[in-house]
Amino acid sequence: MNGTLYGLIRKLEQTRSLTRTEYEYLITHRSQEAADTLAQKAVSARRRIYGNAVYVRGLIEISNICKNDCLYCGIRRSNRRCERYRLDAGQILSCCMEGYALGFRTFVLQGGEDGFFTDEILCGIIRSIKERHPDCAVTLSLGERKPLSYQRLFDAGADRYLLRHETADRSHYHRLHPPDMSFTRRMECLRSLRETGYQTGCGFLVGSPYQTAETLAMDLKFVETFRPDMCGIGPFIPHNDTPFRDMPAGDTELTCYLLSILRLIHPPVLLPATTALGTLDPDGREKGILAGANVVMPNLSPPSVRKKYELYNNKLCTGDESAQAKEHLAQRMKSIGYEIVTERGDAKTGNNKIR
Ligand code: SAH
Numbered sequence: 590m591n592g593t594l595y596g597l598i599r600k601l602e603q604t605r606s607l608t609r610t611e612y613e614y615l616i617t618h619r620s621q622e623a624a625d626t627l628a629q630k631a632v633s634a635r636r637r638i639y640g641n642a643v644y645v646r647g648l649i650e651i652s653n654i655c656k657n658d659c660l661y662c663g664i665r666r667s668n669r670r671c672e673r674y675r676l677d678a679g680q681i682l683s684c685c686m687e688g689y690a691l692g693f694r695t696f697v698l699q700g701g702e703d704g705f706f707t708d709e710i711l712c713g714i715i716r717s718i719k720e721r722h723p724d725c726a727v728t729l730s731l732g733e734r735k736p737l738s739y740q741r742l743f744d745a746g747a748d749r750y751l752l753r754h755e756t757a758d759r760s761h762y763h764r765l766h767p768p769d770m771s772f773t774r775r776m777e778c779l780r781s782l783r784e785t786g787y788q789t790g791c792g793f794l795v796g797s798p799y800q801t802a803e804t805l806a807m808d809l810k811f812v813e814t815f816r817p818d819m820c821g822i823g824p825f826i827p828h829n830d831t832p833f834r835d836m837p838a839g840d841t842e843l844t845c846y847l848l849s850i851l852r853l854i855h856p857p858v859l860l861p862a863t864t865a866l867g868t869l870d871p872d873g874r875e876k877g878i879l880a881g882a883n884v885v886m887p888n889l890s891p892p893s894v895r896k897k898y899e900l901y902n903n904k905l906c907t908g909d910e911s912a913q914a915k916e917h918l919a920q921r922m923k924s925i926g927y928e929i930v931t932e933r934g935d936a937k938t939g940n941n942k943i944r
Pocket residue numbers: 661662663699700701702730731732733751752753755793794823824825826827828865900901
């Protein structure tokens with residue numbers, strides 16, 4: 590590893606901040622040695638805050654109906670081959686019931702932007718989950734909504750919100766999304782979520798079409814300044830029924846490299862080893878954890894709909910991706926020195942409002 594690279598890693602570790610050009614250098618001069626050094630520093634930074642705990646979230650994919658047309662996404666509006674579904678309140682509540690028995694204390698309700706889920710309907714669902722499971726956290730990942738809507742859902746009891754920014758470069762954003770989607774609006778949503786009091790998660794695709802070291806450096810700079818409670822990153826994987834069907838997938842090593850950098854930028858951030866990482870590489874989850882991630886999100890959706898929430902080709906939803914296989918996942922984590930814990934697993938970022 591050259592001296593400049595090592596110097597940058599030391600600077601990152603000590604000051605938690607690099608310039609955009611420096612992040613770019615770190616990305617373009619990536620080597621195995623640099624990756625190992627970053628991973629080792631990331632793992633010790635995480636150990637100081639979270640020990641060897643890995644938090645689990647039960648992911649419930651409540652609807653694949655979406656009004657948006659993101660060019661990378663398999664459930665985009667124009668995909669006529671996608672078989673659409675929507676869970677009702679009863680189904681969502683029984684997923685939570687089952688998840689609770691399995692030891693999950695966070696439920697993530699994720700879905701396309703489905704107009705059926707008005708504030709009133711969602712507030713009812715959130716309240717019912719909180720009534721039945723007051724010791725659990727509810728995370729929403731339902732896309733862009735109005736500030737008032739975020740406020741109502743928060744008042745109904747939602748604790749956290751995940752809204753990946755997808756890319757922090759405006760012109761790159763517009764190459765990944767149709768003209769009716771707005772980079773400014775997405776960023777405003779993130780700020781509004783933060784102001785409302787949610788533990789807020791942003792995140793980006795790794796290896797998305799037209800991504801460069803420069804756009805990734807902007808993602809890292811954004812995380813450095815926004816200081817999210819969570820940051821979800823995963824490799825882009827093409828989906829056959831989207832305009833990006835022939836684009837190459839992102840890669841595991843770069844994703845892990847970025848996970849280590851993110852951990853060093855903001856040590857208390859919650860970082861999932863994502864399903865996309867597990868889909869691209871059979872050891873992706875372990876590799877992610879060993880690079881500095883500390884969250885896994887097994888699938889708790891009703892088995893009958895799992896295949897339909899196909900964001901990209903061959904998305905994992907069975908085997909160890911399934912919430913029902915939590916014990917096996919726990920063994921896998923144990924084999925690399927980590928422990929899956931039965932607790933809410935709030936971010937120790939110090940941003941959280943007491944309620
Ligand atoms: N509608 C919600 C949830 C989107 S799905 C929202 O807008 O936030 C969750 C994430 O899946 C997206 O934020 C995106 O980063 C990721 N995703 C979508 N298509 C993908 C693909 N082809 N490869 C990898 N990740 C993808």
